[in-house]
Amino acid sequence: MPSFNKSSSPPPIGVFDSGIGGLTVVAELRRALPLERILYLGDTARVPYGGKSAETVTRYSREISDLLLSEGAKMIVVACNTASALAVPTLAPAYPVPMIGVLEPGAAAAVKATRSGRIGVIGTRATIGSEAYSKAINSLNPDLSVTAIACPLLVPLIEEGLFDDEVTKTVLQRYLDPMLSQGIDTLVLGCTHYPLLKKAIRTICGDGIQLVDSAENCAIAVNSLLAAGSGNARGPRLDILLTDSSEGFLRIAEKSLDLKIDSLSVRSVGN
Template sequence: MNAPIGVIDSGVGGLTVAKAIMELLPNETIYYIGDTARCPYGPRTIQEVRNFTWQMAKALEKMNIKLLVIACNTATAVALESLQKHMPFPVIGVINAGARAAVKSTKRNEIVVLATEGTIKSGAYEEALHSLATKAKVIPLACPTFVPLVESGEYEGQFSYDLVANGLNPLENERFDTVILGCTHYPILQKQIEAAVGSEVKVLSSAEETAKDVEAILSYNNQLRTDKESPKHIFHASGSVPIFRSIAERWLDQGELTIRRISF
């Protein structure tokens, strides 16, 4: 089936998931929406995040997608269940995938979850992790400065290393061997996070596990793309297109991208 895969996020963070899908399923077309005008979602109310997520999902429904990835942990926590019930295509999030990756990796069942305030408050990661490893020690930490840093595009250089190290100061006296990047923006800061927590700690993104979920669902439903033409990805941003383009083309390394402004 040659319909596109939809990917939504509060901003540019979901590009980390889109990139993993592109690498695993290079024949598939992706339609992406980044709600950069209203990012970050972490400090917003549950109802606001739910409404914004539904707006993006309905926009992609009109574009005839075959599967939707909520590539935003905050949105996954509050909107996944309702979208799964009401959308005419499969809908998956990133939290269960991130939890699976962490449980596979950890040796001591000591797991840090770095995420937005909204995701941390939801308790969604603790629930997902304890459903897989009942004795896991979960250390949640909200990192409210990370998403604005990524969205600004100024995430390279010493300033970003200092800001990340400062944000992770509360972990100084904690014991852990695994870190989940519980926000899809955070893999863009992975080098900085790894430098702050040390080389003995495994730092994991949910992106690759999410891409495997996409492949499994499309394969099961016999919906993998068979057309051998090059996929024509389309990206949408509700805020500044030039800023989105700068980050997306750097991160995806796909050459010039088709990027359109979208309003809600």
Template sequence: MEKQAIGFIDSGVGGLTVVKEAMRQLPNESFYYVGDTARCPYGPRPAEQVLQFTWEMTNFLLHKDIKMLVIACNTATAVALEDIRKKLRIPVVGVILPGSRAAIKATQNNQVGIIGTEGTIKSRMYEKMMHEKDREVQVTPLACPKFVSLVESNEYQSAIAKKVVAETLTPLKNNHMDTLIMGCTHYPLLRPIIQNVMGDHVKLIDSGAETVSEVSTLLDYFHLAESSESKTKAERKFYTTGSKQMFHGIASEWLNMDHLEVEQIRLGTGL
């Protein structure tokens, strides 16, 4: 009998940072991942379009009989989480609330920064979530629209990336924040550069990694977790709407997997 998989969806390769943490924390679980790289980035797109695209990825994975859905994209979480959660019978997890909780726990001076796509920053969902928990937290948001393209083009370790990150984060440099939320699952691939620019005194919060802890808790709560005693091998399947080769190159390096099963798929229209 096949294991039911956990489904992960993202606008591109960014959600792989969540999968990497999931592989570490939940080694017995099967994962199916959809990256909509052909239509990435989602950040500048209208909310209605992001909602449509997110549903298309969701429906694809529902046909794979997943047992839980992780929206591993901050923009899609901000736009689509509530709608999808209301309409599905399986648990649905987004990345914004776990990241918000972690930032409140981490900050010592109540000064928190958020970097994300235009869509995520415009939604103000991080501010809303944090202020529901603690009204004293001062939040400084900054849209970083060029970061996703650096990752999707596999230039996240390049000299260009260092220049773009340094220039983009300049408005945050003189701020007194001690905590910065990487509010896009693409951004952890740029983490060394972001940390270097912000300084070691600023704690970086990986919203995707924080999400996996919530996934683990929900698996136990709903009695969906796989046992280490299971004789069925965990599956790792990856689907992309864009270049199979580009996706494979980034995914195999980031996940440290030599034999990666990647399939190119087509979802709807609107390219």
């Protein structure tokens, strides 16, 4: 695999997440914008973010955004719901390029999807604790009812690749039962890891509930933000920087998301 070389490449879309979850956003970006160059940073030295404080997640997000900017990123996609909820509102106004998180597009899609007016949201402890989804949904329509539940065990199960496993199903059922009994008709997958569990979640929820995938809706928002014809004439490229070496990362990227990676390097960030 050739190594990452900044000078020879056009300005990329910078994308970051604490670990592998943001790759679901990369997969959707690739589908929506097949010619773009993407520079992805996975903060695997400090993964996960979902149980950490707003102050710490904001510091990590600033350090990574600075790095992506220094690599020439023309926009920054925060492919992590926890960082989108806790850091984007503070950081976005301070950067000279557009910074777009996964939260607002997901909230807007949920508002559009619901018929019954009852929306469920699942996410990390930090995302749910911030109430960012409830606020974003209710700022668009104050009449909607939002039930949000923190699902802290899902990220570890996904990082282990246990997508279709009895333990994952039991844990999911436990998290989802209370909101299903409240009659939601729309469920926001408020963590970029969760699309990897879509099949298991669909089995538990049944066909009557619409699943809102924040990765997919973020890619749609990025697409409409970029000027037409902004693609890389030399063809698509995916360069990956990780803050710590990580075996599981590549396995999931290649097997579950069918992503072609052009370069992969380990890079220190912040410390």
